[in-house]
Amino acid sequence: MTTTTVDVPKSTLSRIIAAGTHQRVLAFASLIILLIGFSIASPNFMQTSNMLAILQATSVNGVLAIAVTLVIITGGIDLSVGTMMTFCAVITGVVLTYAGMPMIFGIIAAVLTGAICGACSGTFVAKMAIPPFIATLGMMLILKGLSLVISGTRPIYFNDTPGFSEISRGSLIGEVMPALPIPNGVLILFIVAAVAAYILNRTVLGRYCFALGSNEESVRLSGVNTDRWKIAIYALAGAIVGIAGLLIASRLNSAQPALGLGYELEAIAAVVIGGTSLSGGRGTILGSLIGALIMAVLTNGLRVMSVAQEWQTVVTGAIIILAVYADMMRRKKSS
Amino acid sequence: MTHLVEMKGIEKRFPGVHALKAVQFDLKPGEVHALMGENGAGKSTLMKIMSGIYARDGGEMFVDGNPVSPDSPRAAQDLGIGIIHQELSLMNDLTAAQNVLIGREPRRSFGRLDEAALNAKTAEIFASLNLSMDPRTQVSTQTIARQQLIEIAKALSYNPRVLIMDEPTAALNDTEISELFKVIAKLRADGVGIVYISHRMDEIKRIADRVTILRDGAYIDTVGAAETPLATIIQLMVGREVTQSAPVIPDTSQNPVALEVRHLSRGKEVRDVSFDLRKGEILGFAGLMGAGRTEVARIIFGADPRDSGEILVDGKPVNIRTPHAAVEAGIGYLSEDRKHFGLAVDMTVRANIAMACMAQFTSRAGVLNETAMKDIADKYIGQLGIRTPSDVQQVRLLSGGNQQKVVIAKWLLRDCDVLIFDEPTRGIDVGAKSEIYALLEDLAAQGRAIIVISSELPEVMRLGHRIAVMCEGRLTAILPGGADVTQEQIMEYATQRDTASRFSEEVL
Incomplete structure (x- = not known):
């Protein structure tokens, strides 16, 4: 059997490094280059307060990007995360401000609402066989409309719930280490990322994310209840979107029903820059996190350099195309 | 002796096709039952019904004498029926072990995976197959043959009582086939019933106990493998006496060369392939799955880029980078996947x-x-x-x-002078096949240069004036067509790997 290549057993560590290296190194290197470039261009950039501002700006988009990553790895897409985030915030407003319940119920409501919305999307995709693009496009509009209906198109403020704004703006770390006042929003982002990465790489749910994206028919033929797992994955993504809803409501100290559209595209952009394949089967949470950071650094850096906001948008678009092109080139070479 | 599985009067219709007409089949414990028939005879459809992938439209199925209707692969697995599919159905982004135990991952609390147990369990199955492979190997890095072995390991991991093997050896070399047959012998000794689908006649004689023949969706006969001559089986399959006489091969050696391919290479898929094609000639391309035949065609047609090599049409070098350029140069490519690439x-x-x-x-x-x-x-x-x-x-x-x-x-x-046919009769029933053959011969007689890529050896041998054989991206031989060539000869070159083939290239 001359074809048999000798299998050299590799250590788990080296395999983990090898698995995602190319994908992420590129994004990570770009991030470092951006950071260095902006610090040279402007002395104001590399200051603790500015760094914290970047992290704070990343938190909402980062959490959304993590949610979308899960769905994209299954070979799907979720266009509804932006308006779903708003919907979760509005429901929290209903629970806390309209009903006057304690804060913990508002938090539970946000996460639960997200999970239910996600499960709905998942059901449309799995049971009714509607393409994810269409199913979540529909959800996007439904949730946008519902947010406006429930709130009567007016923002819901959280002035009656003291401490709600602390969810995002406060700093638990800052209380322990005053020199490093990392906002809670950022802390939550990293916790969500760590948990999502664990789920993705160490649990059955995560395994089926990759398996579905890799070859769904084959998973089905192996006797796996693919519908159920797909719904579960969309629901998990929804629950994470609920957390993003809490973060943004807390940051604005209000649920803004008109907000939300456009966030889904920024989240997808972050995922793509982070090297997750839109055709499914491959992707990492760390990559999406770096992608979200790149977008925030870019926006912030260009602002610090006094580049007009309009141009920031143009640059972001160009970066997305470049990132995907670089990834395609790399893949072509390796295959 | 009770039947492990018994199927009676099975009916199946697809839009426009009556795929199975009152077909019967049975399987005893510890036997290897070969299912034979030409492409489109209904073998795979019948097995997909047995394994719960398709629902039957009529008829009955029994397992251990009890009526059953498995309505999902899982339901069939619960009945002890496992299947190894013809097309590889692995998840390329996952590791071997993750593929083998998909759906039955060893878990710890809260849905956490026990990766160590997963790998250990898979290593055990690999060992029973005498397969030396790290369970943590990513599937996409493996050759087609080794992917096939992973697929087999996956089927065995269900401890099936009934194992359906749909052309399991299509991509394997002789050593690998012997290993597989050893596994089959072991399973049979354990009382597992095996349904074996293969186009290789010699295999049927080697391992099968009984043979059931289907033709055009109908049940023809069940015969003992040992006492029935191969010629009889073939006759039952085709429905008429098969004349072994090879087609008359016109002398095209004086015709001008229509297409010249020199040192074509692309990664590992195509390695230094060179050949000529004359006007009026049919050049058959034989080889196993993944041998690189389609890849060569796609490069010539400009659908994939090449790393190196040149292509000459009518003696003039042409720079084909896109299918459009190929058509301009008079080259047409008829894809193996008509519905996807050939037709709206x-x-x-x-x-x-x-x-x-x-x-x-x-x-x-x-x-x-x-x-x-x-x-x-x-x-x-x-x-x-x-x-x-x-x-x-x-x-x-x-x-x-x-x-x-x-x-x-x-x-x-489009008036193409060079036509490349990739699996021209895939999914076409027997009668229409010979029409297509006649058509191709006509086209050649009119002076067109034709390449026929086919996985069915009889087809290549029936059509090819010369036969190019590929293995692992290399052209291992160009044999004369007609009566002089045997299936065995072609298979020898089609499985000639690495060191051995380097030698023969020198000889050529």
Whole structure:
């Protein structure tokens, strides 16, 4: 059997490094280059307060990007995360401000609402066989409309719930280490990322994310209840979107029903820059996190350099195309 | 002796096809029961019904004498029925172990995976197969043959009582096949019933106890493997006496060279392939799955880029980088996947035939001349004998053979001098096959240069004036066609790997 290549057993560590290296190194290197470039261009950039501002700006988009990553790895897409985030915030407003319940119920409501919305999307995709693009496009509009209906198109403020704004703006770390006042929003982002990465790489749910994206028919033929797992994955993504809803409501100290559209595209952009394949089967949470950071650094850096906001948008678009092109080139070479 | 599985009067219809007509089949414990028939005879459909992938439209199925209707792969697995699919159905982004135990991952609390147990369990299964592979190997890095072995390991991991093997050896070399047969012998000793589908006659004699033959969706006969001569089995499969006489091969050695390929290479898939093709000649391409035949065709056609090598048409070097350039140079490619790449199945016969030369039917203002298109379509419908109610019939409503003729008409209209046919009779029933063969021979007789890529050796041998054999991206031999060549010879070159082939290349 001359074809048999000798299998050299590799250590788990080296395999983990090898698995995602190319994908992420590129994004990570770009991030470092951006950071260095902006610090040279402007002395104001590399200051603790500015760094914290970047992290704070990343938190909402980062959490959304993590949610979308899960769905994209299954070979799907979720266009509804932006308006779903708003919907979760509005429901929290209903629970806390309209009903006057304690804060913990508002938090539970946000996460639960997200999970239910996600499960709905998942059901449309799995049971009714509607393409994810269409199913979540529909959800996007439904949730946008519902947010406006429930709130009567007016923002819901959280002035009656003291401490709600602390969810995002406060700093638990800052209380322990005053020199490093990392906002809670950022802390939550990293916790969500760590948990999502664990789920993705160490649990059955995560395994089926990759398996579905890799070859769904084959998973089905192996006797796996693919519908159920797909719904579960969309629901998990929804629950994470609920957390993003809490973060943004807390940051604005209000649920803004008109907000939300456009966030889904920024989240997808972050995922793509982070090297997750839109055709499914491959992707990492760390990559999406770096992608979200790149977008925030870019926006912030260009602002610090006094580049007009309009141009920031143009640059972001160009970066997305470049990132995907670089990834395609790399893949072509390796295959 | 009770039957492990018994199927009676099984019916299955697909739109436009009566795929199974009152088919019966049974399997005893510890036997290897071969299921034979030509492509499209209904073997795979019958097995998909047995394994819960398709629902039957009629008939009965029993396991251990109890009536059952497995309605999902899982339900069939619960009945102890496992299947190894013809097409590889692995998840390329996952590791070998993750593939083998998909759906049954060893878990810890809260849905956490026990990766160590997963790998250990898979290593055990690999060991029983005498397969040396790290369970943590990513599937996409493995050769087709080794992926096939992973697939087999996966099926065995269910501890099936009934194991269906649909062409398990299509991509394996002799050593690997012997290993597989050892595994089959072991399973059979354990009382597992095995349904074996293969096109390789010699294998049937080696391992099968009984043979059931299907033809055009109908049950023909069940015979003992040992006492029935192969010729009889083939006759039952084809439905007529098969004459072994090879076709008359015209002498094309004086014809001008239409296509010249020099040192074509692309990654590992195509390695230094060179050949000539003369006008009026049919060059058959044989090889196992993944040998690189389709890849060569796609490079010539400009569908994939090449790393190095050159292509000459009529003696002049051409720079083909896109399919458009290939068509301009007079090269047509008829993909193995007609529905995907060859036809717009929801459009009419007329529209499909005219598709590749729209300019010919378009006025200066950009308006289509339907009358001219109809005339041309009618001409080809008559000339190629396309069976369709009219030229405005949707192509998807035609049978496979007639669909293939529409594709051929499309390329004839384009006036291509070099035509590459990739699996021209895949999914086409027996009668239509010989029509396609006659058509290809006609085209050659008219002076067109033709390449036929086929996984069915009899087809390559029936058609090829010369036969090019590929293995692992290399051209291992160009054999003379006709009566001089045997299946064994071709298989030898098709499985000639690495060191051995380097030697023969020197000889060539």
